[in-house]
Amino acid sequence: xxxxxxxxxxxxxxxxxxxxxxxxxxxxxxxxxxxxxxxxxxxxxxxxxxxxxxxxxxxxxxxxxxxxxxxxxxxxxxxxxxxxxxxxxxxxxxxxxxxxxxxxxxxxxxxxxxxxxxxxxxxxxxxxxxxxxxxxxxxxxxxxxxxxxxxxxxxxxxxxxxxxxxxxxxxxxxxxxxxxxxxxxxxxxxxxxxxxxxxxxxxxxxxxxxxxxxxxxxxxxxxxxxxxxxxxxxxxxxxxxxxxxxxxxxxxxxxxxxxxxxxxxxxx
Numbered sequence: 001x002x003x004x005x006x007x008x009x010x011x012x013x014x015x016x017x018x019x020x021x022x023x024x025x026x027x028x029x030x031x032x033x034x035x036x037x038x039x040x041x042x043x044x045x046x047x048x049x050x051x052x053x054x055x056x057x058x059x060x061x062x063x064x065x066x067x068x069x070x071x072x073x074x075x076x077x078x079x080x081x082x083x084x085x086x087x088x089x090x091x092x093x094x095x096x097x098x099x100x101x102x103x104x105x106x107x108x109x110x111x112x113x114x115x116x117x118x119x120x121x122x123x124x125x126x127x128x129x130x131x132x133x134x135x136x137x138x139x140x141x142x143x144x145x146x147x148x149x150x151x152x153x154x155x156x157x158x159x160x161x162x163x164x165x166x167x168x169x170x171x172x173x174x175x176x177x178x179x180x181x182x183x184x185x186x187x188x189x190x191x192x193x194x195x196x197x198x199x200x201x202x203x204x205x206x207x208x209x210x211x212x213x214x215x216x217x218x219x220x221x222x223x224x225x226x227x228x229x230x231x232x233x234x235x236x237x238x239x240x241x242x243x244x245x246x247x248x249x250x251x252x253x254x255x256x257x258x259x260x261x262x263x264x265x266x267x268x
Contacts, residue, residue, distance in 0.1 A: 005078065009047045012071045017043035019063030050075055099159050101187025110138035115148045115157035117141070122161065125191060146170075153179035164189055 017040055046059075050071055059065045099105065105112055106129065116122040118141040129135045140157060142148050148160040149170060162170075167185055175183060199206045216222050 008071075008074060009044075012067060013040075013043040013047040015067045016046050016059070016064055019061050019067055020046075020059055047071065099186060102161070102190040103187075105137070105159065106133070106135045109136050112158040113138045113140065115140045115142055115151045115160050117145050117148055118143060149175070149183060150179065153182040161190075 020039075020043065046068070050068065059068050099112060105114065114126075114137055116126070116139060123141075126137055126139060130137070140151075142151065145160070145162050145166065148157070148162070151157040152160050171183060171185060197206070197209060213222075
């Protein structure tokens, strides 16, 4: 963004030099110094001082007035837009989640409320954590993991946990519209275990499944799926449903966020 602002100032200084320099303009009077070098320095001063609101000279030619009017419009909208984006960025930072992973739950006792599906391995896991490590949990049970996600999105619970592929697919593809931008995956995977397929003792079907899995691994499809859904070794520590302030979702202010302002100034 600031490279764009600097470039705009240089362009304005060049245009102002052409329209206001005494040896290039037919205006009878001008506030720009007489020699080419001093005139160029004065043009840069005009361009920069308008941003800092310390402008103590004024253009005399109609071309210079138009250039400075467009420059003033650019600076006005730029400052207003940047201030609004900065306020949004600081607000989003202040509202960032206090839970950063499973450790946030286990180290704070019953401060955070968990919600998990009833009759699943989730309860066994919590009982194991309590029995072996003495952790205490504030838990509410629901029927399905979708209900658990809904309670978190509505603010009725602080967090839930589920198998990573389920979370990834739900956040990317299946989350209801009313919960858009209200759910976020934080922290690394904890208690990792593998999936297993059960076959009867007299079944030979497992051979075809084993061959298919080996074939996918040889083709690299399993690795591509891991990175596509950010599971396994390629998993990220945080996944959110929508971006933070800034056009690319990173929270940074980029020139692309002000493309409309740049276009209007160029047309002006």
